[in-house]
Amino acid sequence: MIQDRLSAQPNASIPQASESWSQTKATYRFWDNPKVSAAGILEAHRSSVQERMLESGVVLAIQDTTDLNFTHHRSKNFESGFGLTSSQSYVWGLKVHTTFGVSGEGVPLGVLDQQVWSRDPAKSTSGKKHPKKSKTKSLKDKESLRWLQAQVASELDLPEGVALVTVADRESDIYELMAMPRGKGVHVLLRVCRNRTVDHPSKLLKAAIAQAPIAGTLTVTVSKRKGQGQREATLTVRHQRLTLKVPKNRPKSAQLCDLPMTVVSVEEEHPPEGCKAIHWLLISDIEIDSFEQACTLVQWYALRWLIERYHYVLKSGCQIESLQLETATRIIPALATYAIVAWRLLWLTYEARVHPQQSCEVAFETFEWQALFCRFHHQPKPPKKPPSLEQVVRWVAQLGGFLARKHDGNPGVKTLWRGLTRLHDIADTWRLAHD
Known part of the structure; x- marks a missing residue:
């Protein structure tokens, strides 16, 4: 089986992992088969993910976007189905948005959804953004729509009795994502980017939560960063229930309404010299009334970095950017195959710890x-x-x-x-x- 051979030697080239010309050829033919789709490959994986969801009870659906850089492959250009991945006009590749299932204990459960697309270079202006134009653009015409689509996909065939919490960073701070209908037991936990208007004398979210009383302190282990070793950080925790007002630039046809949300502030007030202070401002539709419940939300968000490790394994461990497949139509099913291989590597790492x-x-x-x-x-x-x-x-x-x-x-x-x-x-x- 292709997936088993690649899992056994995840960072080997296709010929190395296949060990024979016939198996190598079969792998390439599989990815080149028009009847084989990335969605079909991940659908087979999804059934086993659902079984692990039942055992977990609480599932964190962590979303994040990464870029696959194929600039070093001269054959990979717009004509081959690739596009620009950043503001730099010479960086060619694909955009990948993954929804990664993780248990409340921190064990990776599998890939819930993966969206892959390329940007049309004809619509680019060498990376120069036009704020006025982007603000008037409908959400359905923006790449931001991927967050909402991933939310819908992660809820599909959700086992009964399983709680699903979408976890994402500041890029996901989209009012429509918070306001969209969700099934029973489905919630969101997002990091705040925008200083939104709220029903508070201070009027703005950041000022309002800063005036909330301190609920307690939480000590967490901060992993290694560039130039900094692993360290312990003491965080001050505040939480408050606030109602977010509908942004003024939304049309009435959107039929949005004000949203009561839980806001949790986590701040390191006295960081060591030379270390950047931790400050998370989280927002969720989950109602809480205690410091312990606020800490649970913080611990869930702290697991968000697992999707960054997942994308690291996909690119550095599985060497997805080194594949010698010339077109995007071949790369995309190969990516879906390696997506499962990368999950298994990360699952093995954390299952052995938990x-x-x-x-x-x-x-x-x-x-x-x-x-x-x-x-x-x-x-x-x-x-x-x-x-x-x-x-x-x-x-x-x-x-x-x-x-x-x-x-x-x-x-x-x-x-x-x-x-x-x-x-x-x-x-x-x-x-x-x-x-």
Whole structure:
């Protein structure tokens, strides 16, 4: 199966992962088949995502957009179905908007929706924006519509009893997204960008929430950033129920109404020297009445960065931008295939952290963990009982360069995708020798 071969060697080229000309040719033919669509590939994946949703109970539908840069491929141009991805007139590629399902515990569940498009360079003005023109443009003619379309797609066939919360960054601060009808148990949790008008003596959202009493303080771990190591941050939490007024520039035909929303402010008042202070202003239709509930919303939003890791795996781990497919019609189904491969890598990384003691056979074949056990214990016979998922993931990561020292913490996804390529060869040899 194509997906299995690519999952076994995610950062290998298609010929490397296929291991033969016939399998390589079959992979290219599959993506070139007009009957094969990206939607069809992801639909098959979606059924297994729904099963994991039922087990989770609360699902975070995290949305974000990324660019695939194919400028270095001279054949990939407008005539091949590609377009400009940024304000720079020489950057060619595709825009990708992903909705990524994550459990409330932080385990990736799968891809809920993925939209891919290219911009027409004929409509570009070398990156110069025209604010007056963009404000008068209807939402259905803007790229912003992707946020609403992804919301609708993530609700399709939602299992009964599962709560779905759309989580997104400041780019998603769109009144129509907050106001659109949603099914039972479906909510939004967005980061505020615009200082909207509210029903408060201060009139504006940011001033109103700043006057709310402090509900408490929350300590979080801030991951590594450029020039900064991992650190602890103490955050001041405020929350208040406010009603957002309909923006004045919306036409009456839009039939929008004022929205009662929960606003949560999270601010680091005394950051270490040289570190940028954390300040999140979140908005949600979920009603809360306690500090603990406000912290839950903050913790859910903190998981938003998982979609950034997902896009990182897609581009750096799966090498999607290095594919030698010449047209967008071939790239798009290939992207859908690799979208599932990238999810599995990230799922394996975090499943081993959240549920470490479960059997490794939820993710690995028997011959794979047996080969790993004997490789690291330098003995010819494996035990009858399979080891834990955490242990096997650490062995795989060690094959990829993880040192596994006491202070090293959990292995990351990068060492994991490197290790899986080596595991593929080791396990295949083991199986041949023990059949």
